[in-house]
Amino acid sequence: MxxxxxxxxxxxxxxxxxxxxxxxxxxxxxxxxxxxxxxxxxxxxxxxxxxxxxxxxxxxxxxxxxxxxxxxxxxxxxxxxxxxxxxxxxxxxxxxxxxxxxxxxxxxxxxxxxxxxxxxxxxxxxxxxxxxxxxxxxxxxxxxxxxxxxxxxxxxxxxxxxxxxxxxxxxxxxxxxxxxxxxxxxxxxxxxxxxxxxxxxxxxxxxxxxxxxxxxxxxxxxxxxxxxxxxxxxxxxxxxxxxxxxxxxxxxxxxxxxxxxxxxxxxxxxxxxxxxxxxxxxxIETMSLRVERHVENARKVAEFLRNHKQVAWVNYAGFSDSPLYPMAQKYLGESRCSLLTFGVKGGFEPGVKCFNALKLFKRMVNMGDAKSLSCHPASTTHRQLTPEEQAKAGVTPEMIRLSVGIEHIDDIIADLDQALAASTK
Ligand SMILES: Cc1ncc(COP(=O)(O)O)c(C=O)c1O
Incomplete structure (x- = not known):
C-alpha cells in the first residue's frame, strides 16, 4: 500500500x-x-x-x-x-x-x-x-x-x-x-x-x-x-x-x-x-496532507523572504543556488522541508525586533505544528552550545528559524511582512 x-x-x-x-x-x-x-x-x-x-x-x-x-x-x-x-x-x-x-x-x-x-x-x-x-x-x-x-x-x-x-x-x-x-x-x-x-x-x-x-x-x-x-x-x-x-x-x-x-x-x-x-x-492519519501543505507554504515563504528588501539571507534548500540544493535534490526530489532560516538586514538588533513583532507565528521552541512557529535558536534551543559549537551546528546569532504552518499563505506572508516592517522602527 x-x-x-x-x-x-x-x-x-x-x-x-x-x-x-x-x-x-x-x-x-x-x-x-x-x-x-x-x-x-x-x-x-x-x-x-x-x-x-x-x-x-x-x-x-x-x-x-x-x-x-x-x-x-x-x-x-x-x-x-x-x-x-x-x-x-x-x-x-x-x-x-x-x-x-x-x-x-x-x-x-x-x-x-x-x-x-x-x-x-x-x-x-x-x-x-x-x-x-x-x-x-x-x-x-x-x-x-x-x-x-x-x-x-x-x-x-x-x-x-x-x-x-x-x-x-x-x-x-x-x-x-x-x-x-x-x-x-x-x-x-x-x-x-x-x-x-x-x-x-x-x-x-x-x-x-x-x-x-x-x-x-x-x-x-x-x-x-x-x-x-x-x-x-x-x-x-x-x-x-x-x-x-x-x-x-x-x-x-x-x-x-x-x-x-x-x-x-x-x-x-x-x-x-x-x-x-x-x-x-x-x-499520522493526516500527515501526508499536512506535509504537502507545509512544503508548499514554505516554498512561497522562502521566495517572499528572498525578495524582501529587509532580509539579508535565506537558508532554504529549494533555491538552486543554495549549497544545500544538490543533496536536497537527490534525497527529497522536488519537495523541500518546511523548516527554514533567515537573517534580517542589520543583524541581531533588527532581527530581534522582527521576531518580537510576529503575531501569527508563535514564538516558541517547537516545529511541525499545524500552526506557524518561530524560534531564535541562539537564545533557546542551542543556547547551551558555545558560539563555536553553534557555528558548527549551523546556528548564527541573528538567525530566525521558521516552521511554516498550514494556515492560508496570504496570512502567513502578511504577518512576516508587518514584522519585517517593524524591524526598521
Ligand atoms: C530533530 C529533532 N530531534 C529530536 C528532538 C527531540 O524531540 P522531543 O522534544 O520529542 O524530545 C527535536 C526537538 O526539537 C528535534 O528537533
Missing part, C-alpha cells in the same frame, strides 16, 4: 472484542495472565502478548506497526519523547569506552547529549568537521558503535548524504542511525539509502498539532549483528539483564528493538502514555 493508506490503516484491523473502528486507548498499567505458566511464557518471550505498559501497550503497538510500515522497517519501539528515542538508540549498542561519530548539524539537546551527557557515562561523542562522509570516516575507530545524523539538520537545513554515510559506517562494521524528524517518511525514507535504524520525535510532524510529546525507534532489520559477535555481543551472547535471552536467535532481524524494549525501556522506563500514542495516531 502507498504511504497515505498506510498512515490510516497500518497496524490495526479493528478491535476483536468491541469492533471499535478507531484505535482504542488501552488505559491500563498491566494485563492479566491466564495462569502462572502463561505469565512465565510471556516473560520468557515465548508467546506474544502484553505484560505491563512500561514495556508494551496495545495502543502503542498499533503506532509502532504504523510507523514501521511508513518507514519500511521490521519493528519499532515507542518511547516518551524524541530525546528518549535518541538516547535509547545509542545506549542499546554503546557502553563505557565506546564512541559515537556524528554529523555536527544537530538539534541542540542531541548535540549536548553527545558532547556532555554521554561522555560522563564513558561514551564519547565525536563530531565531524563537515557533513561529508569522508570527514566522518576519519573519526571512526575500533571503539565506534554507530554513525549518527539528522536526515535534515535542525536548524541548519542540510540534507545528509545518507548513502555515503551508510557506506562508510558499514565499511567499518557499524550501523547508521538517522533522526528523520524534520523530513518525515512522507519526504524521505532513510532505509532506502542504507540507514539501519531511524529515530523520530513524534512530537513534531507525526503528532502534528503541538499537543503531545513522544518518540519512536524503528529497526530496518538489515544490520548483520551476528557478523560482529564481539563488538555487538549484547545481541549475540546471553543477556544477563533478561535471563539469558540471545536476541539474534530469538528475534532474528528484530533483535535491536527487542533488546531496546526489554533492557533499555524495561529498566529505565521512558514509556509513551497510551493516550499520547492515540493522539499521535490521530496526527
Amino acid at each position: 502507498k504511504r497515505e493508506t498506510l498512515a490510516i490503516h497500518a497496524g490495526y484491523d479493528g478491535d476483536p472484542t468491541t469492533k471499535a473502528v478507531a484505535v482504542p486507548i488501552y488505559q491500563t498499567v498491566a494485563f492479566e495472565f491466564d495462569s502462572a505458566e502463561h505469565g512465565a511464557a510471556l516473560f520468557n518471550l515465548e508467546v506474544p502478548g502484553n505484560i505491563y505498559t512500561r514495556i508494551g501497550n496495545p495502543t502503542n503497538t498499533v503506532l509502532e506497526k504504523r510507523v514501521a510500515a511508513l518507514e519500511g522497517g521490521v519493528e519499532a519501539l515507542t518511547v516518551s519523547s524524541g530525546m528518549a528515542a535518541i538516547h535509547y538508540s545509542l545506549v542499546n549498542i554503546a557502553e563505557m569506552g565506546n564512541n559515537i561519530v556524528s554529523l555536527p548539524q544537530l538539534y541542540g539537546a542531541t548535540y549536548t547529549l553527545l558532547a556532555h551527557v554521554l561522555p560522563k557515562q564513558g561514551i564519547e561523542g565525536r563530531f565531524s568537521q563537515t557533513d561529508r562522509p569522508e570527514d566522518v570516516e576519519k573519526l571512526i575507530d575500533e571503539n565506534t558503535r554507530a554513525v549518527f545524523c539528522e536526515s535534515v539538520g535542525n536548524p541548519a537545513g542540510n540534507v545528509a548524504d545518507l548513502e555515503g554515510l551508510a557506506k562508510v559506517a558499514h565499511k567499518h562494521g557499524v550501523p547508521l542511525i538517522v533522526d528523520n524528524t524534520v523530513a518525515t517518511p512522507v519526504l524521505l525514507r532513510p532505509f532506502e539509502y542504507g540507514a539501519d535504524v531511524v529515530v523520530h520525535s513524534l512530537t513534531k510532524f507525526m503528532g502534528g498539532h503541538g499537543t503531545t510529546l513522544g518518540g519512536i525507534i524503528v529497526d530496518s532489520g538489515n544490520f548483520p549483528w551476528e557478523k560482529y559477535p564481539d563488538k555487538f555481543y549484547m545481541f549475540n551472547k546471553p543477556e544477563i539483564a533478561y535471563h539469558g535471552v540471545v536476541y539474534v536467535e530469538q528475534y532474528g532481524a528484530a533483535a535491536y528493538v527487542a533488546r531496546c524494549r526489554t533492557v533499555c525501556q524495561r529498566n529505565t522506563g521512558a514509556t509513551l502514555a497510551p493516550l499520547n500514542g492515540f493522539l499521535v495516531l490521530q496526527g
Whole structure:
C-alpha cells in the first residue's frame, strides 16, 4: 500500500472484542495472565502478548506497526519523547569506552547529549568537521558503535548524504542511525539509502498539532549483528539483564528493538502514555496532507523572504543556488522541508525586533505544528552550545528559524511582512 493508506490503516484491523473502528486507548498499567505458566511464557518471550505498559501497550503497538510500515522497517519501539528515542538508540549498542561519530548539524539537546551527557557515562561523542562522509570516516575507530545524523539538520537545513554515510559506517562494521524528524517518511525514507535504524520525535510532524510529546525507534532489520559477535555481543551472547535471552536467535532481524524494549525501556522506563500514542495516531492519519501543505507554504515563504528588501539571507534548500540544493535534490526530489532560516538586514538588533513583532507565528521552541512557529535558536534551543559549537551546528546569532504552518499563505506572508516592517522602527 502507498504511504497515505498506510498512515490510516497500518497496524490495526479493528478491535476483536468491541469492533471499535478507531484505535482504542488501552488505559491500563498491566494485563492479566491466564495462569502462572502463561505469565512465565510471556516473560520468557515465548508467546506474544502484553505484560505491563512500561514495556508494551496495545495502543502503542498499533503506532509502532504504523510507523514501521511508513518507514519500511521490521519493528519499532515507542518511547516518551524524541530525546528518549535518541538516547535509547545509542545506549542499546554503546557502553563505557565506546564512541559515537556524528554529523555536527544537530538539534541542540542531541548535540549536548553527545558532547556532555554521554561522555560522563564513558561514551564519547565525536563530531565531524563537515557533513561529508569522508570527514566522518576519519573519526571512526575500533571503539565506534554507530554513525549518527539528522536526515535534515535542525536548524541548519542540510540534507545528509545518507548513502555515503551508510557506506562508510558499514565499511567499518557499524550501523547508521538517522533522526528523520524534520523530513518525515512522507519526504524521505532513510532505509532506502542504507540507514539501519531511524529515530523520530513524534512530537513534531507525526503528532502534528503541538499537543503531545513522544518518540519512536524503528529497526530496518538489515544490520548483520551476528557478523560482529564481539563488538555487538549484547545481541549475540546471553543477556544477563533478561535471563539469558540471545536476541539474534530469538528475534532474528528484530533483535535491536527487542533488546531496546526489554533492557533499555524495561529498566529505565521512558514509556509513551497510551493516550499520547492515540493522539499521535490521530496526527499520522493526516500527515501526508499536512506535509504537502507545509512544503508548499514554505516554498512561497522562502521566495517572499528572498525578495524582501529587509532580509539579508535565506537558508532554504529549494533555491538552486543554495549549497544545500544538490543533496536536497537527490534525497527529497522536488519537495523541500518546511523548516527554514533567515537573517534580517542589520543583524541581531533588527532581527530581534522582527521576531518580537510576529503575531501569527508563535514564538516558541517547537516545529511541525499545524500552526506557524518561530524560534531564535541562539537564545533557546542551542543556547547551551558555545558560539563555536553553534557555528558548527549551523546556528548564527541573528538567525530566525521558521516552521511554516498550514494556515492560508496570504496570512502567513502578511504577518512576516508587518514584522519585517517593524524591524526598521
Ligand atoms: C530533530 C529533532 N530531534 C529530536 C528532538 C527531540 O524531540 P522531543 O522534544 O520529542 O524530545 C527535536 C526537538 O526539537 C528535534 O528537533
